[in-house]
Amino acid sequence: MKNFKRVLALSMAGCLAIGALAGCNNGGKDNSGSGSNSTAASDGAATGGDATKGSVYWLNFKPESDKTLQEVAKMYTKETGVNVKVVTAASGTYEQTLSSEMDKSDAPTLFVIGNSAGVKQWGPYALDLKDTDIAKELNTDAYNLYDADGKLVSIGYCYEAYGIIVNPDLLEKAGHKIDEIKNFDTLKTVVEDIHKNASKLGFDAFTSCDMDDSSSWRFTGHMANLEYFYEEKKAGKTWTECPASLTGDYIQNYKNLFDLCINNSISDPKELATGGHDPSAQFASQKAAFTVQGSWEWTNENQPIKDKVPNAKMIPYYCGVEGEEKAGLNCGTENCWAVNSKASEDDQAATLAFMKWCVTNKEASEKLVNSFGVMPYKNAVDSSNQFLKNANDYTSAGNYVMDWATNYQPNSKEYRAQLVSALNTYCADQSDKNWEQVKSAFVDGWATQYAAANS
Amino acid sequence: MSNDIAKEKPNENANVKAAEVTDNSTNDGYKEFLQKTTPTQQKKQTNGKRRKTINTGYTLRRPLRKWFWLFIGPMVAAFIIGFVWPFIQGIYLSFCQFRLISDAEFVGLDNYIKAFSDQSFMRSFWYTGLFAVVSVILINILAFAVALALTKGIKGSNLFRTVFFMPNLIGGIVLGYIWSMIFDGILSKFGTSIVQDSTWGFWGLIILICWQQIGYMMIIYIAGLNAVPEDMLEAAKIDGANRWQTLWKVTIPNVMPSITICMFLSLTNGFKLFDQNMALTAGQPIVMQDGVGIKQTEMLALNIYNTFYNNTALTARGTAQAKAVIFFVLVAVIGLAQLAYTRKREVQQ
Numbered sequence: 001m002k003n004f005k006r007v008l009a010l011s012m013a014g015c016l017a018i019g020a021l022a023g024c025n026n027g028g029k030d031n032s033g034s035g036s037n038s039t040a041a042s043d044g045a046a047t048g049g050d051a052t053k054g055s056v057y058w059l060n061f062k063p064e065s066d067k068t069l070q071e072v073a074k075m076y077t078k079e080t081g082v083n084v085k086v087v088t089a090a091s092g093t094y095e096q097t098l099s100s101e102m103d104k105s106d107a108p109t110l111f112v113i114g115n116s117a118g119v120k121q122w123g124p125y126a127l128d129l130k131d132t133d134i135a136k137e138l139n140t141d142a143y144n145l146y147d148a149d150g151k152l153v154s155i156g157y158c159y160e161a162y163g164i165i166v167n168p169d170l171l172e173k174a175g176h177k178i179d180e181i182k183n184f185d186t187l188k189t190v191v192e193d194i195h196k197n198a199s200k201l202g203f204d205a206f207t208s209c210d211m212d213d214s215s216s217w218r219f220t221g222h223m224a225n226l227e228y229f230y231e232e233k234k235a236g237k238t239w240t241e242c243p244a245s246l247t248g249d250y251i252q253n254y255k256n257l258f259d260l261c262i263n264n265s266i267s268d269p270k271e272l273a274t275g276g277h278d279p280s281a282q283f284a285s286q287k288a289a290f291t292v293q294g295s296w297e298w299t300n301e302n303q304p305i306k307d308k309v310p311n312a313k314m315i316p317y318y319c320g321v322e323g324e325e326k327a328g329l330n331c332g333t334e335n336c337w338a339v340n341s342k343a344s345e346d347d348q349a350a351t352l353a354f355m356k357w358c359v360t361n362k363e364a365s366e367k368l369v370n371s372f373g374v375m376p377y378k379n380a381v382d383s384s385n386q387f388l389k390n391a392n393d394y395t396s397a398g399n400y401v402m403d404w405a406t407n408y409q410p411n412s413k414e415y416r417a418q419l420v421s422a423l424n425t426y427c428a429d430q431s432d433k434n435w436e437q438v439k440s441a442f443v444d445g446w447a448t449q450y451a452a453a454n455s
Numbered sequence: 456m457s458n459d460i461a462k463e464k465p466n467e468n469a470n471v472k473a474a475e476v477t478d479n480s481t482n483d484g485y486k487e488f489l490q491k492t493t494p495t496q497q498k499k500q501t502n503g504k505r506r507k508t509i510n511t512g513y514t515l516r517r518p519l520r521k522w523f524w525l526f527i528g529p530m531v532a533a534f535i536i537g538f539v540w541p542f543i544q545g546i547y548l549s550f551c552q553f554r555l556i557s558d559a560e561f562v563g564l565d566n567y568i569k570a571f572s573d574q575s576f577m578r579s580f581w582y583t584g585l586f587a588v589v590s591v592i593l594i595n596i597l598a599f600a601v602a603l604a605l606t607k608g609i610k611g612s613n614l615f616r617t618v619f620f621m622p623n624l625i626g627g628i629v630l631g632y633i634w635s636m637i638f639d640g641i642l643s644k645f646g647t648s649i650v651q652d653s654t655w656g657f658w659g660l661i662i663l664i665c666w667q668q669i670g671y672m673m674i675i676y677i678a679g680l681n682a683v684p685e686d687m688l689e690a691a692k693i694d695g696a697n698r699w700q701t702l703w704k705v706t707i708p709n710v711m712p713s714i715t716i717c718m719f720l721s722l723t724n725g726f727k728l729f730d731q732n733m734a735l736t737a738g739q740p741i742v743m744q745d746g747v748g749i750k751q752t753e754m755l756a757l758n759i760y761n762t763f764y765n766n767t768a769l770t771a772r773g774t775a776q777a778k779a780v781i782f783f784v785l786v787a788v789i790g791l792a793q794l795a796y797t798r799k800r801e802v803q804q
Contacts, residue, residue: 095764096764099554099555099764102555103555103556103557117767120767120769121554121767121769122554124554125555270643270646271643273648273650273651274639274643274648410767411765411766411767413761413764413765414748414761414765414766417737417738417739417741417748418741418743418748420739421650421739421740421741421742421748422741422743424648424650424651424739424740425651425740428646428647428651437742437743440743440746441741441743441748444743444745444746444747445743445746445748447746448746448747448748452766452768453766453767453768454768455569455768455770
């Protein structure tokens, strides 16, 4: 009995110790899986490593693409035997997840550096991708990011477009045609007419313009871009780094479009701060004819526009700027691959081989293109995304592309938070005094955040 | 039923205390005795009751002396891995510029200079102080009142205790989102919301923290109230003290240990508040003053978090780390000062 108790006590203490120490295990690399390794062996020259001996760990920042990426990872492992782990950071927590993951011995080999701030912060941990096989596959340099020394820090793996998505059928029901809309004035006429007759028509002009975290980026990130872009255009120079201040010359144009959206939508402007609406569902269920969104909505997992409104079209942000009849869509990306320079050479080689496979393998690139939009690579499958086709049509017609200057926002989270707060106050009471707060958050806020980010 | 428990508990405590006294009185002699004698000798030399105690102690002690590390080891290891080491590393990092903690460069006191010259940090400090004071007062008064009511033998006391304690089991982030929905549901009738009005933001946080912590403090107060010696209360009654006098002169002095611990917990919780702040207001509203956005409801912990993750400056993480060390010292000093102050007022029963 005494022995039994002793054995029991020892085993329980042992269990406790094992349980406590289990958390220390950082999870060894699992190189399970077998099969041919012809693709994996093709790269590796760039880093001197052996792609077949390494493994890939992709820290993804797009939660909506997780399912696709997991499938692609499995496909690659099946084909080459190289293990690919895809981990997706929870929405809005990429920076936190990346910080903690990069400190681990089993750090991501493939991660995202999507803007100039990211280059500054994570550039030192990125491999120079110049002259790698994957870089040679690119068909444009437009979505690549370089650091101050000219190192190719990250390369775009897809690009996207945003603007105003229109439901042409609803426009017709309201007695209008999408071709009528050529600039801000014509857009305003159509929008206000629909909103005025909303109860009769059974649908409104714009979807809800919620200012909560799930939706405010459409206005503080995307729509704000028109102001930055026209500043760039006026100066005749595309930004290559974050400017220290803004002129605010086009803030009135931002106001034009913002006012039009909030005052002609399903929801009362006063209730936008709280949010709680579902703009994507509103558009998909034909409750509104317009929504401010991006090309990814075409294949949105919950409310895919390609199924719900198959003939939807994306038009530019018309905001009352002179010559905007020749405007195109906002095209750009934050989806840029960077390879961890601190990873082992084998892992780097395996990662580069995997990246190349993603953009050259027909089946894989088809899956990725469907999820991401367009992949700017010579051998990737063409996109079936209607909105990106719209973007190309505008470009082919000679219209100017509005680039994603918004990627240069200094301390973007803080900058956008103060803009949201000012816009909330303005939505509750659309007075000139409150608009001054918006202007201050927009222009002065940029300067103070720039100073903070460069302190 | 609860009344019975209330009556029984002091007696139980008295028994325990009596046992402790016996143990203490025999302790020194017992140690000496253990060294000199063998178990067989003990049996011969002692009476029945004493023999039993010694035998149990002896059979337990020998394996314990041999194996204590097995029991303490995991806990000590977890404490070192989870607390001591990160704490030391944290202090070191506050003197460094870093993006990854494994790749830090020593920069001396720069981070501390930046932290102290950051206006938003100083503002958060005063805001947090105000919040902590208001929440400590409200939580403790209300928790004590509820505890008092629930030790009076009201029908269904146990049910009430459970219900009041339950909010404490819900995580801060979830609580923050639930309450933001409740507040916004009400405030939308008045054309505003919790993120638009700093007054509502402040009181929203206070209501939330009260709702979460009153139940927890209540349990501590109930334990304290149950330990108030019945004879003292009876003596007060016989001496003609009214309820109010009994409360102030007998009950409160006797529950001072509970007040000390509840004050300490609510004060440090008030200073450390983070998840609820992030989920409920996230520092909103932000008022632009001379081009600088001032977060009206940002508390210290959230300020540190925002500095760490939302500022892309290369020095930001070191500055945030320095702020965290300052924050630790501040909470420790205030907490210990409060402990020392309230402990002086505790009476020996």
